[in-house]
Amino acid sequence: xxxxxxxxxxxxxxxxxxxxxxxxxxxxxxxxxxxxxxxxxxxxxxxxxxxxxxxxxxxxxxxxxxxxxxxxxxxxxxxxxxxxxxxxxxxxxxxxxxxxxxxxxxxxxxxx
Amino acid sequence: xxxxxxxxxxxxxxxxxxxxxxxxxxxxxxxxxxxxxxxxxxxxxxxxxxxxxxxxxxxxxxxxxxxxxxxxxxxxxxxxxxxxxxxxxxxxxxxxxxxxxxxxxxxxxxxxxxxx
Numbered sequence: 001x002x003x004x005x006x007x008x009x010x011x012x013x014x015x016x017x018x019x020x021x022x023x024x025x026x027x028x029x030x031x032x033x034x035x036x037x038x039x040x041x042x043x044x045x046x047x048x049x050x051x052x053x054x055x056x057x058x059x060x061x062x063x064x065x066x067x068x069x070x071x072x073x074x075x076x077x078x079x080x081x082x083x084x085x086x087x088x089x090x091x092x093x094x095x096x097x098x099x100x101x102x103x104x105x106x107x108x109x110x111x112x
Numbered sequence: 113x114x115x116x117x118x119x120x121x122x123x124x125x126x127x128x129x130x131x132x133x134x135x136x137x138x139x140x141x142x143x144x145x146x147x148x149x150x151x152x153x154x155x156x157x158x159x160x161x162x163x164x165x166x167x168x169x170x171x172x173x174x175x176x177x178x179x180x181x182x183x184x185x186x187x188x189x190x191x192x193x194x195x196x197x198x199x200x201x202x203x204x205x206x207x208x209x210x211x212x213x214x215x216x217x218x219x220x221x222x223x224x225x226x227x228x
Binding site: 041042044045058059088090092098100102104 | 116145149154155158159203207215216218219220
């Protein structure tokens with residue numbers, strides 16, 4: 001079945017550690033996105049990528065990094081520079097920047 | 113200023129009844145798109161319905177319809193014949209061109225509870 005997978009579902013990390021969240025899609029979509037969701041709030045865009053080897057900062061990119069070496073994959077690294085990383089992270093993809101986005105199941109990151 | 117406003121933090125409805133979830137938006141771009149997503153307790157965002165700013169007719173998808181009132185800048189979601197499985201968070205989002213790219217801006221969401 002076509003879709004978006006994110007792993008792991010739950011992630012715990014100690015302060016000062018970098019951690020990488022995985023996002024894979026087999027929908028043949030060109031565009032991919034990373035969002036952050038805090039409790040009781042909507043989604044905020046961290047990074048997005050229109051095509052392979054290209055990505056752009058969203059509204060809250062500080063403390064995060066991404067790569068887009070393959071069309072199917074768009075991993076997000078939460079660095080130690082991110083001051084408040086505990087949140088729910090959602091990855092999405094779309095066939096273009098104009099079309100609806102389809103989301104993965106999300107990763108819940110907790111910093112201990 | 114809020115780009116997407118959902119004024120109802122929580123709503124409840126009786127099973128099989130219809131419910132309207134409010135969404136107002138603010139943009140000066142003549143070309144934009146409006147989306148509704150459902151987020152169950154599992155966390156995944158499920159796309160429900162889309163309305164383009166130039167669409168003449170209100171969008172419909174099964175039990176979901178979008179009451180698009182362009183002059184009032186509102187895009188309310190109507191769910192007919194509510195089911196217990198409709199209990200979830202619902203987010204309104206707007207696609208606009210900003211900072212050199214198209215971006216989705218989300219509202220804060222409305223939590224819907226369907227009672228038997």
